[in-house]
Amino acid sequence: MQISFLLFPQVTQLDMTGPAQVLSRMPGAKLELVAKTLDPVPTDAGFALLPTATFASAAQPDILCVPGGFGVTRAMEDDATLSWLRDVAEGAQWITSVCTGALVLGAAGLLRGYRATTHWASHEFLAAFGAIPVKERVVFDRNRATGGGVTAGIDFGLALVAAIEGADYARFVQLSLEYDPAPPLDSGSPDKAGAATLERYRAMVAKHAADRPARYRAAAEKMKAAAGPSPRP
Template sequence: MTEPVIRPVTHIAFLLFPNVTQLDLTGPAQVLSRLGNARIDLVAKTSDPVPTDAGFALLPTATFADAAQPDILCIPGGFGTQDAMEDEATLAWVSQAAAGATWVTSVCTGALLLGAAGLLRGYRATTHWASHHHLAAFGAIPVHERVVFDRNRATGGGVTAGIDFGLALTAVLRGEAHAKLVQLSLEYDPAPPFDCGSPGRADAETLDRYKALVARSVPERDARTRAAAERMMAEPLDR
């Protein structure tokens, strides 16, 4: 009789910060929770509920001070990454957690936060299409793909790409057969009602409306991102 496979617990930590895009986090978290013997923590600066950009809050399960060393570190994105990139306590925890993690990962503009922590220098990476042009400033090698692996770095594109990222990482960790089982269990069978999910397929009016929305929501986004990149590149390479 074949003995069941008993796997060690895989500890997965997602950074939680104000104004995070919740699907960047909850999409891959739902997938990775089905790795088998996995434990997920949502790690924030304090134990207070953290507001998301969807209008509801998420409750941290650990703080920077008491979070255990993760096997997988995942940084989600959202407009809140601008403040997070300028917060020394956040950058310090990300750097500390990454140093001992087997996998250092991100979804959407979480890649810029990895970049601000000096964790993408010399690595191939992707991010949300609207922020892709910033990757090189952080020393990353920009790649226009939905999910990018480079050594122990794995980055996903914008928001919904987090589900693809989660499945791709599941395949690496548990094999393709298990990843397919997870995909089926989630009925992940995308059939969007509109062919408008990338700037290459969106009509000009929709694209312009999106760019205007971002400009109103975070008017200094580009300047603050460039400043974060300049601060990081001024640090020693082994930060």
């Protein structure tokens, strides 16, 4: 099972490393971290990840996964990145994302007519890319699988393992990772976080990514112009 994760500058590493840890436990799994070059890729956590393959050298994946992060805006605007995604998606068994990686898939035209989810703060933009927004932690639609924000990548990984290897094997992987969440605080969604915490998050986004909505919409318009009318689901 060939699994390829896209890397790009300012990726959220847990979007990738969470599901990578889970998916790597499947029989015969082989993971590649794919980027434009083999140069270290800075994450939004302050450290870098090392790609193992480039767009030119990467193997055809059975599972394609796109993580999210503050760097998705540039990834959505990068023609080489979108071209590689479209090319390998044609031969992939599963086309997947975690967090705002869904918007990169959307910019490549790969979510048109598919049910999908993403991080709660970007959920409203899914429809602009022709996706059908669903507010769930993990969403499957045919061979598309999308996970919500960051930590949902572990749930996404287990759900994908269950779809491929069966629920019993997924339970074995969950046990091996001791994935038994018991968060010390209860503010992991906008409904639970409280007004002050929610406003603090929105202020942070406004400070560091104020142009994000406009760039999302521009990427959606570019995709639509290139791809034509959206297909029916």
